[in-house]
Amino acid sequence: MRVYLAGPDVFLPDAIAIGRRKKELCAYYGFEGLFPFDNEVDAAAGGTPVDTLIYRANAAMIRRADCGIFNLTPFRGPSADVGTVFELGMLIGLGKPAFAYTNNPLDLLDRVRGLGTTEFAHGVWRDSNRMSVENFNNTDNLMIDAALRDQGHPIIRHAAPGDRLFDDLGGFEKCLSFAAETLTAAAAR
Numbered sequence: 001m002r003v004y005l006a007g008p009d010v011f012l013p014d015a016i017a018i019g020r021r022k023k024e025l026c027a028y029y030g031f032e033g034l035f036p037f038d039n040e041v042d043a044a045a046g047g048t049p050v051d052t053l054i055y056r057a058n059a060a061m062i063r064r065a066d067c068g069i070f071n072l073t074p075f076r077g078p079s080a081d082v083g084t085v086f087e088l089g090m091l092i093g094l095g096k097p098a099f100a101y102t103n104n105p106l107d108l109l110d111r112v113r114g115l116g117t118t119e120f121a122h123g124v125w126r127d128s129n130r131m132s133v134e135n136f137n138n139t140d141n142l143m144i145d146a147a148l149r150d151q152g153h154p155i156i157r158h159a160a161p162g163d164r165l166f167d168d169l170g171g172f173e174k175c176l177s178f179a180a181e182t183l184t185a186a187a188a189r
Contacts, residue, residue, distance in 0.1 A: 001183065003031045004062050004091065007071025008081040010036050012166055025173055029180040034061050062090055067097040067183065069175055072140055072155060073165050074104050078111040080140050092147050097183065099153050101175035102139050103160035103168055109135045153182065 003026055009018050019035035026033030039057035043050050062068065068091040075081035080102075091098050104111070109125060112118055117128035125133040138145035139155045148155055156178060158171030 001031050001066040002034055002064060003179070004065035004068040004087070005033050005035045006068060006084045006087045007166075008073065008075040008084060009071055009166055011075075014167070018167055018169075021169060022172060025169065025176055029176050031176070031180070034065055036061065058087065059090065062087060063094065065091070065096065067091075067099065067179065069172065069179060070098060070100040071166075071172065072100045072102045072144065073160075073171075074102070074111060074140075078108060078115065080144065085140075085144060088144065088147070092151070097151060097153065097179075098148060099156075099175050099179040099182075100144075100148055101156035101158055101171035103158050103165045103171045105139075105157035105159045107137050108140050109133055109137075153178070 005019070005022050005026070009015055009022075012018055016037055019033075019037050023033035023035060036054075036058050039054070039061060041050060041053040041057055043053070068088065070080075070084055070088045072080040072084065072088075075084075088098055088100065106114075112127055112133045113125070115127075118125050118133060120126075125135055127133055134142055136142055136145070139157060145155060156171055156175045158168070158174060160168035160170060
C-alpha cells in the first residue's frame with residue numbers, strides 16, 4: 001500500500017533526511033511511503049508558478065496514495081499546519097483511510113490557554129479576539145478530530161521533547177504501526 005506522508009516536516013532544514021527515514025519506517029511496516037519531496041518540480045515548465053506546480057504534484061501524489069499519515073503537531077501557532085489539514089481533507093474527500101498523530105499531546109484549548117490570552121465567561125472560553133475556543137478535549141479543530149474518529153482512527157498523541165517537536169519520529173511510528181494493524185485487520189474481514 002502507498003501511504004502519503006504529510007506534515008510540516010517539509011519545512012525542516014533536514015526535511016529530505018526526515019522524509020527518507022519516514023519512508024524507511026514505512027517499508028518496515030509494509031508500506032511504500034510517498035513524501036512530498038519525492039516530486040520533482042520543473043520551475044521552467046511553461047511559466048506556471050512554482051507553488052502551483054508543487055500543489056499539482058502533491059495533489060497527484062495524494063490521488064495515487066492508498067491512505068495517508070498526517071503530522072498534526074501544532075505549527076506556527078496552536079493548530080496544525082493548514083497545508084497538511086488541506087491534504088487531510090482532500091484524502092478523506094477521496095474516500096481513503098487517513099491516520100494522524102501529534103507530537104504535542106495537549107488539547108487545543110490547553111494550547112490556546114497557554115498563549116495567556118483566554119478567559120472563561122458564561123460557560124465559554126474566549127481568546128484575545130473574543131472568539132470562542134472549542135472545548136471538546138480534541139487535539140485540534142473538531143472537524144479534524146471528528147473526521148478521523150469517524151474512520152475509526154483517533155489521533156495518536158505523543159509527547160516529544162519540546163526541542164524535537166518536528167523531528168521526533170516516535171509519534172509517527174506509533175501511527176504507522178496503528179495504520180498497519182488497522183488496514184491488515186480490515187483486509188482480513
